[in-house]
Amino acid sequence: MTFLALSTSVHRYESSGIHTGMWLGExxxxxxxxxxxxxxxxxxxxxxxxxxxxxxxLKTPVIQMGGTNKRYEDPEFMALLDDTPAIGEVNLAAFDGIYLIGGHGTMFDFPTEPVARAVAHFADAGKIVSAVCHGPCGLLGVPLASGETLLHGRRATGYSWTEEKLANRTDEVPFSLEDKLRAEAGEYTKAKVPMTKHVVVDGKLITCQNPMSATGVGEAVVELLRA
Structure with a gap:
């Protein structure tokens, strides 16, 4: 099976110019x-x-990374990040599902038409749609062929506002992802303890709350691919 992983292209916060981007461990x-x-x-x-x-x-302690991130020191692996195709140019039919990688940059370019079109393609085809941390920004307002939005009546999770406070990013982000998910999804849940693993599986929709959940979403996707 072949899976498509999607990253943000945004490298700075609009308000401050501070660097952001994809959360590598995710x-x-x-x-x-x-x-x-x-x-x-x-x-x-x-x-x-x-x-x-x-x-x-790259600086967060190992326990917050969700495991040792040895990949950063692997030149062959890191070369995967050097020249990626744009989502609008990808042959989506060649993949068995999509994974929306988190990182604060997603809050600026995931809620856009090219991402929504890609996500809808997989959902309408009955394929796996998965996202972690801020990745669910790409699930917001996605229109499906049925006339419903992707999150309508579905169970989901994503980075909480409490975690945003802990990350000292409340003044940088354009909205609260938790509030958006609560408004759109049928049910939003989060871990009792911030920055701990929380994975929600609703059919072929898999969402995870934070970086500590990245391995969990991978394991959940593997289980669905076995089915």
């Missing part, structure tokens, strides 16, 4: 879970080209 842990089970993962980004990495994701 890609590496998912990648390891799927490739370890014999599946392939192709990385794309919203605009194409080099993928920006949130520098905080």
């Amino acid at each position: 890609f590496t842990h998912f990648y390891d879970a799927l490739t370890g089970a014999g599946h392939e993962v192709t990385l794309a980004s919203v605009d194409g080209g080099a993928v920006p990495i949130d520098p905080v994701s």
